Amino acid sequence: xxxxxxxxxxxxxxxxxxxxxxxxxxxxxxxxxxxxxxxxxxxxxxxxxxxxxxxxxxxxxxxxxxxxxxxxxxxxxxxxxxxxxxxxxxxxxxxxxxxxxxxxxxxxxxxxxxxxxxxxxxxxxxxxxxxxxxxxxxxxxxxxxxxxxxxxxxxxxxxxxxxxxxxxxxxxxxxxxxxxxxxxxxxxxxxxxxxxxxxxxxxxxxxxxxxxxxxxxxxxxxxxxxxxxxxxxxxxxxxxxxxxxxxxxxxxxxxxxxxxxxxxxxxxxxxxxxxxxxxxxxxxxxxxxxxxxxxxxxxxxxxxxxxxxxxxxxxxxxxxxxxxxxxxxxxxxxxxxxxxxxxxxxxxxxxxxxxxxxxxxxxxxx
Numbered sequence: 001x002x003x004x005x006x007x008x009x010x011x012x013x014x015x016x017x018x019x020x021x022x023x024x025x026x027x028x029x030x031x032x033x034x035x036x037x038x039x040x041x042x043x044x045x046x047x048x049x050x051x052x053x054x055x056x057x058x059x060x061x062x063x064x065x066x067x068x069x070x071x072x073x074x075x076x077x078x079x080x081x082x083x084x085x086x087x088x089x090x091x092x093x094x095x096x097x098x099x100x101x102x103x104x105x106x107x108x109x110x111x112x113x114x115x116x117x118x119x120x121x122x123x124x125x126x127x128x129x130x131x132x133x134x135x136x137x138x139x140x141x142x143x144x145x146x147x148x149x150x151x152x153x154x155x156x157x158x159x160x161x162x163x164x165x166x167x168x169x170x171x172x173x174x175x176x177x178x179x180x181x182x183x184x185x186x187x188x189x190x191x192x193x194x195x196x197x198x199x200x201x202x203x204x205x206x207x208x209x210x211x212x213x214x215x216x217x218x219x220x221x222x223x224x225x226x227x228x229x230x231x232x233x234x235x236x237x238x239x240x241x242x243x244x245x246x247x248x249x250x251x252x253x254x255x256x257x258x259x260x261x262x263x264x265x266x267x268x269x270x271x272x273x274x275x276x277x278x279x280x281x282x283x284x285x286x287x288x289x290x291x292x293x294x295x296x297x298x299x300x301x302x303x304x305x306x307x308x309x310x311x312x313x314x315x316x317x318x319x320x321x322x323x324x325x326x327x328x329x330x331x332x333x334x335x336x337x338x339x340x341x342x343x344x345x346x347x348x349x350x351x352x353x354x355x356x357x358x359x360x361x362x363x364x365x366x
Contacts, residue, residue: 020291022362025060026053027094027255027336030072034289039271044288046091049075050082052265052346054089056353057364060122060253062333067132071338076109083117089364090120094214094255094333095196097128097148098154100136100170102122109159109181114186121186124194125151126146126170155209157182159190194253200238207242207249207344215325216255216337217306218282226306232325251330258320258334259310262351267311269344274308281305285337306335318361332360 028049032042038062050061063072063079072078079091096106114121127147134138138146157163162179166172194214195206199221206213222231236252243249257277261267276284282305283293290312309319333350336345353364 001261007296009127014347015123021091023059023251023253024357024362025058025062025090025253025289025307025331025333026345027062027064027145027333028336028345029066030078030097031287031290031338032070033287042070043072044123046072046078046084048342049345049349050089051085053349054086054306056349058089058093058349059088059355060331060333062122062124062255064094065093065096065101066265067100068135068286068291076113079121080113080116082353083113083120087156090122091117091312092124092194093123094124094194094216095126095128096123097147098125098151099138100132101148101150101154103154104157104163104182107154108184111158111182111184111186114189114192115184119186119188121189122192122194122212124196125154125211126196126366130334140294152210155190155193157359158186158193160185177246183364184366186292191250196317197235197239200235201206202236203235204242204299206238208244210244212250212252214253214255215329217257219304219306220302222302222304228306231304236325253331253333254326254329255319255333255335256306256326257308258316258332258352258356259308259336259337259348260316260351260356261310262313262355266347266351270308273312277337278306285339286318290338294302313351313359317356317359320356332362 013339031044032038047321053061060242063075065072067073075093075096078148082091110121111366114302127144132141133141147159160181160182164180166174166176166178168176174192175282192212195202195209195214197203197206197213197215199218201221203213213236215235219228219231219235220311224231226234232254240249243283259270261270273285309316311319326332334349340348
């Protein structure tokens, strides 16, 4: 969405807060270029990005897991490191595909990380994309069913439930009758597990499992003529309606590409990314050496890719406020273009915090 298609919002209306409690976060892939030292620089730049976001008052920072590519492949060690360089900002995955995870090992690593960083860990999980089943030895199982099975096992682990009672057949040299549970146990972590949903049925399933909801920049299985924002709003409403109670559903987060241009040079850069995103979809913006995706998302029935909100800050604020999907959410997570440098990402976060954020009713964390 560009400035020539968006109405400028009057300053008086922009100062009114539509949702005073709005949280603001960002999502990075912690990308790196191929070549000597590229991965190390990318990881260190990732830590610096979280530090900069905390100084700006962002409430949350998220990182995407991507296997076999020039992006972060192992989020938990990264979050443990980031936690030693930050104090307040919450750290979360968005998303970890459960079908490729050992649920008990992930539960142990998650609890350990959460304790190290003072209870700031948030994990967004999903069944995950297909394509790597043979590598992970899962080529003879139903991918979604396996992802859900492992998710349930992981949730039982971090919830402190007994996973097994030692019996004579175990030959474990442990006293018979001993209850085995995941250690260490991190209190409150179970309530900070999210599900990354791209369609209504999965959002309802997340509610049934009492998982928080994050919905991102790709929606699928859309059988209506809804726009991206309209369907996202329906998805969020369905999640809240399905929440088992007795209290209301927890806050919902949406990821979106929001790029306020504060200079002509940035306007050109962001417009180019917008065009690339509309023509290439999720393949847009990648570091050198990253995998080339061959899927044509525009040709897949029921697939919607989110718009890019770009233009001058007033136009961007008006467009974001008018989007029904974002309006239905409690937290806005900025999807950062994967190939942007540390300097470019910090500039984007700074401009967002100083221009559009206040117009959305956002207040920096102190």
